[in-house]
Amino acid sequence: xxxxxxxxxxxxxxxxxxxxxxxxxxxxxxxxxxxxxxxxxxxxxxxxxxxxxxxxxxxxxxxxxxxxxxxxxxxxxxxxxxxxxxxxxxxxxxxxxxxxxxxxxxxxxxxxxxxxxxxxxxxxxxxxxxxxxxxxxxxxxxxxxxxxxxxxxxxxxxxxxxxxxxxxxxxxxxxxxxxxxxxxxxxxxxxxxxxxxxxxxxxxxxxxxxxxxxxxxxxxxxxxxxxxxxxxxxxxxxxxxxxxxxxxxxxxxxxxxxxxxxxxxxxxxxxxxxxxxxxxxxxxxxxxxxxxxxxxxxxxxxxxxxxxxxxx
Amino acid sequence: xxxxxxxxxxxxxxxxxxxxxxxxxxxxxxxxxxxxxxxxxxxxxxxxxxxxxxxxxxxxxxxxxxxxxxxxxxxxxxxxxxxxxxxxxxxxxxxx
Numbered sequence: 001x002x003x004x005x006x007x008x009x010x011x012x013x014x015x016x017x018x019x020x021x022x023x024x025x026x027x028x029x030x031x032x033x034x035x036x037x038x039x040x041x042x043x044x045x046x047x048x049x050x051x052x053x054x055x056x057x058x059x060x061x062x063x064x065x066x067x068x069x070x071x072x073x074x075x076x077x078x079x080x081x082x083x084x085x086x087x088x089x090x091x092x093x094x095x096x097x098x099x100x101x102x103x104x105x106x107x108x109x110x111x112x113x114x115x116x117x118x119x120x121x122x123x124x125x126x127x128x129x130x131x132x133x134x135x136x137x138x139x140x141x142x143x144x145x146x147x148x149x150x151x152x153x154x155x156x157x158x159x160x161x162x163x164x165x166x167x168x169x170x171x172x173x174x175x176x177x178x179x180x181x182x183x184x185x186x187x188x189x190x191x192x193x194x195x196x197x198x199x200x201x202x203x204x205x206x207x208x209x210x211x212x213x214x215x216x217x218x219x220x221x222x223x224x225x226x227x228x229x230x231x232x233x234x235x236x237x238x239x240x241x242x243x244x245x246x247x248x249x250x251x252x253x254x255x256x257x258x259x260x261x262x263x264x265x266x267x268x269x270x271x272x273x274x275x276x277x278x279x280x281x282x283x284x285x286x287x288x289x290x291x292x293x294x295x296x297x298x299x300x301x302x303x304x305x306x307x308x309x310x311x312x
Numbered sequence: 313x314x315x316x317x318x319x320x321x322x323x324x325x326x327x328x329x330x331x332x333x334x335x336x337x338x339x340x341x342x343x344x345x346x347x348x349x350x351x352x353x354x355x356x357x358x359x360x361x362x363x364x365x366x367x368x369x370x371x372x373x374x375x376x377x378x379x380x381x382x383x384x385x386x387x388x389x390x391x392x393x394x395x396x397x398x399x400x401x402x403x404x405x406x407x408x
Contacts, residue, residue, distance in 0.1 A: 058357075085338075088334060088335075088337075088338065089334055090334040145388060161334070184365035202401060236332070237333050237334070238329055238330070238333040239329065239330065239331055239332045239333020239334065239335065239336065239376055240330065240331050240333055240380060241331050241333070241371070241375055241380070242332050242334065243333065244375075248334055268400060278386065306335075308373070308374060309335045309374060310339075310340065312370040312371075312373045
């Protein structure tokens, strides 16, 4: 009983601290966005004035920060639930998944802030464009690798609980999907590297393929496999009422992983984004933000249902 | 596989597992400790009726599906009338 109360007290402190951290990061991002010189490629591509650029920054910041809050809230709620569950068999795998979601959540503001700083530095020191680009892209890759490694370790732990694993045909289909994504990604990457203007990757194409493309595909395979395993677990876990509560959590994690992969794909292929008209790009980004936030909201809703089982 | 003699608590958890999965053990332990004020492994036949009432209330907070609640409660009630096999009966295959 004492241990349960201790878990509840510990878990109750996590959420406010997490949201406070998110607020601090959001403020920093907005201040940087308004204070730093504008991002030159964006201003040039869309023919914006300085004022228009800052308005654009604010317009994108609002939904972006809303996604951050949803992400921080979602992973914090899952961590609270894991704290309550303690050393139960499902606790450890869910803790791994929560850690992965935490990395994804923190990765959102950190990569945005570093990207803003990079853009500001490049504005004053154009010769640092290569360094800035490389740091931003490898940071995004690192976040993806760490997050999906955690989540896939957690999902495998859940599979071990039910003693059921993805079938051979399911894994083959995943590989087909990944191969298609990989081929398209490679095509655009190689094309972009051969453009007459300076190489947008600032690195030899071989280096880009083996140190960016291949690790991204590996990370995305881990993420997609984890998403499938979590879906399987939600269908095969024992306990009728437990499965119903788990369905929201599983769907939320599924959406989060998939949209995260879409964002990473888009962020690493900005050359082709600039060919899309501004209004469609804006709409597309907003739709992705809403769906991404919805994923984390579903995670919170699922955790609420699971938590109720532990409280009644 | 031989059915081993299990405590009443373990049998209650096994039934609960059908509905609450991995949370079954924690759920029953909590009901026994909070409402019956005793250690879970000390659950006796005499406690079962009272425990079932508390479980019904708790599960009603988790779902509105009355069919599932009644099914679960009936399965728990069946534990009071189901004959327990002793270890000797299990090994030799004898019955009452």
